[in-house]
Amino acid sequence: MRAIIFVTVYILLFPAHFRAAEMSVATVECLDCHAEIMPGTVAAWDNSRHAKTSPQQALKKAEMERRISAKSVSAEWGKHVVGCAECHTMNPEKHSDTFEHNGYQVHIVVTPEDCASCHPVEVEQYGQNLMSHAYGNLQNNSLYQDLVKTINGVPFFENGRTGLRPPSPETNADSCLSCHGTKVEVKGFEARETEIGEEMEFPVLSGWPNVGVGRINPDGSKGSCSSCHTYHRFSIEMARKPHTCAQCHKGPDVPIYKVYQVSKHGNIYSAIGKKWNFEEVPWTVGRDFTAPTCATCHVSLLVTPEGAVVAERTHQMNNRLPWRIFGLIYAHPHPKSPDTSVIKNKAGLPLPTDLNGDPASEYLINHNQQEERRQVLQQVCLGCHSQQWVDGHWARFENTIKTTNESAVTATNLILQAWDKGVAKGLAHNDSIFNEAIEKKWMEQWLFFANSTRMSSAMLGTDLGVFDNGRWYMAKNIQEIYDWLKMMLAVTGETSPVAK
Amino acid sequence: MRAIIFVTVYILLFPAHFRAAEMSVATVECLDCHAEIMPGTVAAWDNSRHAKTSPQQALKKAEMERRISAKSVSAEWGKHVVGCAECHTMNPEKHSDTFEHNGYQVHIVVTPEDCASCHPVEVEQYGQNLMSHAYGNLQNNSLYQDLVKTINGVPFFENGRTGLRPPSPETNADSCLSCHGTKVEVKGFEARETEIGEEMEFPVLSGWPNVGVGRINPDGSKGSCSSCHTYHRFSIEMARKPHTCAQCHKGPDVPIYKVYQVSKHGNIYSAIGKKWNFEEVPWTVGRDFTAPTCATCHVSLLVTPEGAVVAERTHQMNNRLPWRIFGLIYAHPHPKSPDTSVIKNKAGLPLPTDLNGDPASEYLINHNQQEERRQVLQQVCLGCHSQQWVDGHWARFENTIKTTNESAVTATNLILQAWDKGVAKGLAHNDSIFNEAIEKKWMEQWLFFANSTRMSSAMLGTDLGVFDNGRWYMAKNIQEIYDWLKMMLAVTGETSPVAK
Amino acid sequence: MRAIIFVTVYILLFPAHFRAAEMSVATVECLDCHAEIMPGTVAAWDNSRHAKTSPQQALKKAEMERRISAKSVSAEWGKHVVGCAECHTMNPEKHSDTFEHNGYQVHIVVTPEDCASCHPVEVEQYGQNLMSHAYGNLQNNSLYQDLVKTINGVPFFENGRTGLRPPSPETNADSCLSCHGTKVEVKGFEARETEIGEEMEFPVLSGWPNVGVGRINPDGSKGSCSSCHTYHRFSIEMARKPHTCAQCHKGPDVPIYKVYQVSKHGNIYSAIGKKWNFEEVPWTVGRDFTAPTCATCHVSLLVTPEGAVVAERTHQMNNRLPWRIFGLIYAHPHPKSPDTSVIKNKAGLPLPTDLNGDPASEYLINHNQQEERRQVLQQVCLGCHSQQWVDGHWARFENTIKTTNESAVTATNLILQAWDKGVAKGLAHNDSIFNEAIEKKWMEQWLFFANSTRMSSAMLGTDLGVFDNGRWYMAKNIQEIYDWLKMMLAVTGETSPVAK
DSSP states (O other), rough: OHHHHHHHHHHHHHHHHHGGSSHHHHHHHHHHHHHHHHHHHHHHHSSSTTTTTHHHHHHSSOOGGGGGOOOOOOOOOOGSSOHHHHHHHHSGGGGGTTTEEEEEESSSSSOOHHHHHHHHHHHHHHTTTTGGGGHHHTTOOOOHHHHHHHHSSSEEEEEEEEEEOOOOOHHHHTHHHHHHOOOOEEEEEEEOOOOOOEEEEEEEEEEEEETTTTOTTTSSOOOOOGGOOOOTTOOOOOOOHHHHHHHOOOSTTTTHHHHHSSSSHHHHHHGGGGGGOOSSSSSSSSTBSOOOOHHHHHHEEOOOOOOOEEEOOOOOOGGSEEEEESSSOOOEBSSSSSGGGGGGOOOSSSBBBOOTSBOOOOBBBOOHHHHHHHHHHHHTTTTTSOHHHHHHHHHHHHHHHHHHHHHHHHHHHHHHHHHTTSSOOOOOGTTSSSSSHHHHHHHHIIIIIHHHHHHHHHTTTTTGGGTTHHHHHHHHHHHHHHHHHHHHHHHOOOOOHHHH | OOOHHHHHHHHHOTTTOGGGGGGHHHHHHHHHHHHHHHHOOOHHHHHHSTTTOHHHHOOOOOOOOSSSSOOOOOGGGGSSOOOHHHTSSGGGGGTOOEEEEEEEEEOOOOOOHHHTTHHHHHHHHHSSEEEEEEEEHHTTHHHHHHHHHHHHHHEEEEEEEEEEEEOOOOHHHHHHHHOOOOEEEEEEEEEEEEESSOOOEEEEEESSSSTTTBBBBSSSSSGGGGGGTTTTOOOHHHHHSSHHHHHTSTTTTTHHHHHHHHSSSHHHHHHHGGSOSOOOOOOBOOOOOOBOOHHHTTTOOEOOTTOOOOOOOOSOOOGGGGGGGGSSSSOOOSSSSGGGGOOOOSSOOOBBBBBTTTGGGBBBOOOHHHHHHHHHHHHTTTTTTTTHHHHHHHHHHHHHHHHHHHHHHHHHHHHHHHHHSSSSOOOTTOOOOSSSSSHHHHHHIIIIHHHHHHHHHHHOOGGGGSSSSSHHHHHHHHHHHHHHEEEEEEETTTOOOOOO | OHHHHHHHHHHHHHHHOOOGSSSEEEEEEHHHHHHHHHHHHHHHHTTTTTTTTHHHHHHHSSSGGGSSOOOOOOOOOGGOOOHHHHTTOOOSSGGGTTTETTTTTEOOOOOHHHHHHOHHHHHHHHSSSSSHHHHHHHTTTTHHHHHHHHHSSEEEEEEEEEEOOOOOOOHHHHHHHHHHHOOOOEEEEEEETTTSSOEEEEEEEEOSSSSOOOBOOSOOOOGGGGTOOOOOTTOOHHHHSSHHTTTSSOOOOOOHHHHHHHSSHHHHHHGGGSSSSSSSSEEBTTTTTSSSHHHHTOOOOOOTTTOOEEEEESSSSSSOOEESSSSSOOEEBBBSSGGGGOOOOOTSSSBBBBTSEEEEEEEOOHEEEEHHHHHHHHHHTTTTHHHHHHHHHHHHHHHEEEEEEHHHHHHHHHHHHHHHHHHHOOGGGOHHHHHHHSHHHHHHIIIIIIIIHHHHHHOGGGGGTTSSSSHHHHHHHHHHHHHHHHHHHHHHTOOOOOOO
């Protein structure tokens, strides 16, 4: 009876797209309380495709237009819209965060493995995406762990020396792991007074909240589809717009959105993108949009107005990327495995190149694989540009990869000198290579300035390749490192800097 | 007769929302010239609610839907739309900028006290907002005045020394006071040739133009409603959108909009906010919007779809804020009084904490008051998030307050050492603590980097808590200050840095 | 026959605005293949005014509403819509990139001279715009060429010294020339396999792709209309929106869009600009928009609702600009000639001022010309603001020009001291004045910080005049240069810094 009253009230409150017949009983029961308690979230869901379509209806579409990749779905739950219960009670036995809640086995954290009930191909592909391993790639790499400490550690000044206290889990969750993903674990259960008056028991989660791309979930799976497919709307429009990517890709280390904004593509999007259709599947070049967003080049299924496939949908993303241009000392071919913690360079360091830039080739894709990926990506470019245009652009991009790598070699040679001469302390002194000011300047050469320059080159966000963290800073930084080295050697009575 | 012709022409030129019957004769006379002379401003007003509704009509709405807070309005002017004359001839006797203009006693600067004729509750609340005292809080604090000089002063290099010539009033008005507000004073009257050919007399204003939040007005009142409610449209949509706040809150010292843009909330706003309703009063969570803007969390009257109040409207704003995280050496509980120039720390400095971070508690709200404000704010969060989600987020935020404060202590200890050793000159030398390069590095530790990190933590704009003015820079800056100190002591024959 | 089938198919694929009757046979033939090969570009064009109107139809409009400035057009091609063939086969004899393509004399690079067939006044005006000479102004100025090398050169560290290898043409095209424009030259012809299977011959272009403002074209003309009028949509809406200008004007050297975004004008645009009409010609203040974009103040033909001209359209742009506030050591009156490579200061350097700030007056507009330009610009301001408002704003702006110039003098005096004392090497040592770290700090004083402060002052993007690359950095930078100088002199056994 209460449910019937509720449904009536619900229709009045959320009239837009309501199809009561299709909600499962369980979902109706969820909404009975939660429409009052979390109206914003319920409204987001209510505006979603999930709230209006059942998986079985979704399967009836032509294959190219389908938004689910499962070949079939359960007859029982597949006939209802995808509501609260459908996701939050999926695979209860696999979830350590499952708890009894008003007669249902509910879990808090919906995971890629839950989503795979309808979207298995995307989850499979995403598992090959570096992002899905972003937690382990950071946490299981001793060098990166040292780096995290030198950034997140709390600085102190005692006995005439500075140092860093190790960062707390809260600090790491608030910074690096916010994008990389936390490890979400059940730390127990606790009773809590609820908004509707009753005391109820809930699991206590560590590393929560988090929607990082490589989150370790209570069912053992990796990642969070909601990093990009923001819950509970799960809007394809939102995922296709660049603001989603900007959440993790705007800072000086990965200035992708910053470059996009001032690129010609970004200009077109900002000026007339409001007229485009961000909802269609497949996504038709020219008809639905006339300039790319991030998703266009890196993710979406694209077709021509005549229906020819321009690019297959991928959630691996790097299968359209020959080069990995971010985050490391040198740009290099993409790693073969999404688990980069297995990589070792010749010196035994967990890095994809040696300090002189030589690639740890056995862990990286080869030239032919790079060529294949380049061609897949360029098919998208050719939707609007001539081959000569694309080739000219690409030649500049690869020239920039080469010159920014050379500039990083120079910075590295200077820091090697500082370590050799003892004015800075590196691996040979059993010291972090990231903790001193001069080491941070060395890092900025590649992590900020080379990255910005490459990204600018990739998408023509020109001032980021010149003055805005670009070549200007690469040139200035080298001179400042050199000046520092010279002055330190003078002060400490050492000889002048010499080449290695 | 001229007025009749004018009204006819006006209807043709500005047809959109015209209701001639409701304009006062005075306003019609204003428009007679000004529709020609300032068409942009007249059009902005013509599109406004002010141009379409009279205060008396506004009073007829249900209380929750009302946009005016006066219990009653003058029978005479309350029956007309709120036009030029209604505001610019309000309270003429209080305005030193009142002048005779075509038979009317007109003033140039419309003030909160004028607006209070219809909006007294908002003006009252705003008077308790730190912002309303932004002019005096800067100008009546000797330490801040010294800071202003070290930023705005014009640097010179003479006799082998650098120094600063004091900034002119124009420079201060163009920089700090542009947001804080100028003091607008009548400096005399002058005759001026006008666009319509006649010579007329106008007051000459100093500190004009300005729409800063703490502007001192010619009627003695404080603030400018048009800081956020941009004249002459006074659009609630604009005030509710984050771009308004960005005008004063984007730089490295207050990177609020920068954080919002790359937060999940900002992403949702940018991607699908165009479909939201920014005009409704009250503002319904879920129905009108599904992610917050600045105004949602800090200002607006929010209700659930069922009409339950989520948060009361406030123009004090800090009554939803337990912590003051910006602008000072350490984050601290909010000051009790909006007039912060009364605050003195134990050392007698006009600061809300001691240099070691201890709060000047008698001037600050206590723990219980912080708790109350936290709960008010978190009610907004709970419109979409679970209590566990909110608690987890808040724990990280307060952890960040703690660690950024610790990092500021470390930087302060280093600068104290520099002052002690005489390699920099501080209060003991009767010198500014803000004017040397190393002092500016010290300031950046808290004013830029700790601020960015805290703001990022508050709204999950993650790279601003890591690389983009975040923890990376806190760590690097400490090392650079330490390196500088060490090298200076070496050069000057001093011993190495020692702990305080 | 194939063409007929094509047209039928084309109508089905691009139905929106099709007018088959008006396409030329040649354009139909182009589309026959290219609608398949470049659907994005064809769709952009298909949505354009060019695709829907013929030049002859355009000429029939009232003069104020006309979007073409030719007095007459060729009877033959003027009757068709402006399609592929109309632009890409225009003036074939003048184009060294003309090639035989399926029976047509086609060229790749459409140039201002081609556009001048319909838009001669705009092309003529643009030829007087500094931008049209942006290539030569950079490439023919020996000092700027040295600057380019010190930014784009690839740093090396050899024999204990750092240095720069000269940048490659690809690097320059990818950075400075991306905005300034490349020199596009035909380097030969090559046969290429095409998407439709046939091998065809195409010209091989150097410096391609590029849409820089001063591009040197294969027909000898200068510039690229598509810098702002993005092909193939050529949308006036896009050109009028600030995102277009942001492509080249966002970095720290020219932070125009960054300032606009946080200005009141930018706030209004971001919040309610979606309701404005960006398509109308002429553009009516108040009716079409209520706050300016870049184009409003600097380019567009503006009228009042009554039809009175507020500002004439200009593509020279600097005829609304009394001061040149960017890119050089000191703000100065605008150069007389768009070719700035002719300028020499008293010391014989190719700079518009001496190192002490004195203007090279014979090459610059005089005070009266500045006054004229100021008045033209201020007419736009007066569309919404009173004269007193505008005067107060302008007084602050010119005060900022003065104080930022003074600050640049101080920085210059410090670097002159460094050169004199031999701790840095300048012109007297036959060395670049841009290549050392300390010289780059000197440059940042004017190129980044003075520029940001001036731009902020011009448009009230306040934190860019204070903390965000503004006065804070001007003050800090001077102190850092001074500290460096003092320490270098101490280390090298020199005396302390002395005033020049």
